Amino acid sequence: MAANAVHLPTPLNVEEISRKAADYDYDPDIPLRYWLRTADAIQKQAQSYQRDGDDQDAYLFFLRHALLVIEKLPTHSEAKLAENRKPLAQANKVVHRNLKTLEELRPGINKRHQRYEEAMARRREEREKAADERRRNGAQQEASLADEMDGMNLGGNRGDSSINQKRSLEAKEHRDLAAKLARREEKKRRKAYTAEQEGPDDLSKHIIEAGKRGQQTFQDRNDRRSSNGAKFVAAPPRYPTVPQKSDFDMKAKSPPTYRSRESPAREILRQLDSGPPSLPPKEREYSQSPPPLPSKVSYDDRNTPSPVPRSTTATPDVNPRDFTFKPSAFLESGTPLRTIFLPPNLRSKFLSFASQATSMNREFLGILCGTLISNAFFISKLVIPEQEATSDTCEMTDEVGLWEYCDREDLLTLGWIHTHPTQTCFMSSRDLHTHGGYQAQMAESIAIVCAPRHEPSWGVFRLTDPPGLKHILSCRQSGIFHPHSETNLYTDAMKPGHVCELPGLEFEVVDLRK
Ligand SMILES: [Zn+2]
Numbered sequence: 001m002a003a004n005a006v007h008l009p010t011p012l013n014v015e016e017i018s019r020k021a022a023d024y025d026y027d028p029d030i031p032l033r034y035w036l037r038t039a040d041a042i043q044k045q046a047q048s049y050q051r052d053g054d055d056q057d058a059y060l061f062f063l064r065h066a067l068l069v070i071e072k073l074p075t076h077s078e079a080k081l082a083e084n085r086k087p088l089a090q091a092n093k094v095v096h097r098n099l100k101t102l103e104e105l106r107p108g109i110n111k112r113h114q115r116y117e118e119a120m121a122r123r124r125e126e127r128e129k130a131a132d133e134r135r136r137n138g139a140q141q142e143a144s145l146a147d148e149m150d151g152m153n154l155g156g157n158r159g160d161s162s163i164n165q166k167r168s169l170e171a172k173e174h175r176d177l178a179a180k181l182a183r184r185e186e187k188k189r190r191k192a193y194t195a196e197q198e199g200p201d202d203l204s205k206h207i208i209e210a211g212k213r214g215q216q217t218f219q220d221r222n223d224r225r226s227s228n229g230a231k232f233v234a235a236p237p238r239y240p241t242v243p244q245k246s247d248f249d250m251k252a253k254s255p256p257t258y259r260s261r262e263s264p265a266r267e268i269l270r271q272l273d274s275g276p277p278s279l280p281p282k283e284r285e286y287s288q289s290p291p292p293l294p295s296k297v298s299y300d301d302r303n304t305p306s307p308v309p310r311s312t313t314a315t316p317d318v319n320p321r322d323f324t325f326k327p328s329a330f331l332e333s334g335t336p337l338r339t340i341f342l343p344p345n346l347r348s349k350f351l352s353f354a355s356q357a358t359s360m361n362r363e364f365l366g367i368l369c370g371t372l373i374s375n376a377f378f379i380s381k382l383v384i385p386e387q388e389a390t391s392d393t394c395e396m397t398d399e400v401g402l403w404e405y406c407d408r409e410d411l412l413t414l415g416w417i418h419t420h421p422t423q424t425c426f427m428s429s430r431d432l433h434t435h436g437g438y439q440a441q442m443a444e445s446i447a448i449v450c451a452p453r454h455e456p457s458w459g460v461f462r463l464t465d466p467p468g469l470k471h472i473l474s475c476r477q478s479g480i481f482h483p484h485s486e487t488n489l490y491t492d493a494m495k496p497g498h499v500c501e502l503p504g505l506e507f508e509v510v511d512l513r514k
Pocket residue numbers: 392418419420426427428431449
């Protein structure tokens with residue numbers, strides 16, 4: 001569903017953003033606890049955009065969170081289960097907190113849209129005047145198409161100051177800036193962490209509790225099934241179908257129970273429309289950059305010469321509020337994919353952790369976690385979860401431990417990395433199923449496969465969409481190597497793709513194994 005990650009390049013009005021917020025795939029066959037995780041990821045992205053001063057995208061993600069939690073999740077077949085009541089209630093609470101934020105964001109968004117429209121009209125008028133002038137002077141030369149287009153472009157680097165447009169940058173051409181941003185974020189987080197040293201908030205706790213119970217039930221079920229004494233490794237969840245994405249009409253997407261009356265989300269939107277005069281947007285406290293902290297000794301690429309200057313004191317501070325990274329690739333459906341910045345030496349560090357398992361011909365697994373800054377993802381943690389592996393499989397055995405960690409650290413899960421100790425570098429059918437779970441929650445999720453005994457020795461992949469993601473989510477087979485009728489199931493995510501290696505991007509290895 002997060003497959004519709006959009007970045008909004010030109011100022012839209014609230015109605016236009018609302019239509020985009022409602023444009024996502026909802027699959028009721030995906031277990032509710034996964035949807036709660038997805039909702040949580042949407043919420044985290046909304047907060048990231050808000051921190052970056054990207055009000056349009058913040059609005060879009062806050063509203064999408066509200067629509068998912070209020071319209072869809074209550075209709076889920078597992079919504080009535082006792083263990084899900086609390087996390088759903090908590091998610092509702094978050095929506096109600098967000099409503100205030102949505103209300104605060106609205107006037108600024110509409111005002112900017114209005115200024116943009118006015119500036120466009122002024123430009124058109126100027127161009128027409130100039131064309132008249134040329135005709136009067138009998139001059140035949142016409143403004144080139146490029147000039148025309150440039151005149152229309154109020155975004156990007158030529159931003160009109162009254163519109164306060166961010167600079168829009170190609171991720172791959174501004175890696176130095178990206179590396180600085182990542183270091184700035186890391187400092188900020190370390191400061192915040194030492195300042196507040198507190199556990200996950202109520203919502204996270206409830207989601208985690210529900211997850212624990214869900215996982216327990218799942219395992220109980222599996223334990224009962226595997227009565228032959230062999231330890232049953234929980235297979236990735238089956239996601240039978242994903243409905244077709246419908247058009248922008250939110251009414252058409254509402255569940256039947258709401259057809260006869262106004263849907264809760266509609267009601268939210270209506271209340272926002274007719275509510276009391278909005279307060280001016282609050283000056284957000286995180287617009288100021290924190291004072292620099294001593295640089296962290298971590299797994300950066302200090303062993304290899306880096307083209308990126310390491311000094312942060314000599315260069316002016318970069319502010320994520322000033323610019324935004326453009327999406328760097330597209331799904332087969334045309335949906336843009338935001339860039340994922342990957343530390344170049346993450347693989348070698350991962351392989352050193354995997355070496356013992358590799359020597360015993362067992363696969364090894366790591367989880368890629370990170371943050372969203374200026375519309376790009378930065379992988380900042382390589383998490384080694386509790387796991388069980390064979391020569392051809394590896395499975396996480398304590399999902400909840402990973403969730404708890406990500407909540408505590410305010411991190412998004414961006415994909416996974418695993419070894420093929422004997423096989424070549426490819427995605428097995430089991431790998432495709434595992435990855436379907438990641439990509440269903442976040443369109444940009446990636447799978448890195450390391451095959452140290454073969455050439456190529458590694459690859460970065462994602463499912464095609466279409467047809468890969470839906471084909472895999474609807475496949476009911478569970479064998480390690482089972483055939484699929486579709487051939488074009490996955491593709492490279494780096495050569496070319498939305499993944500970009502970023503020299504100088506530091507990361508930490510976090511070992512959650514007991
Ligand atoms: Zn594999």
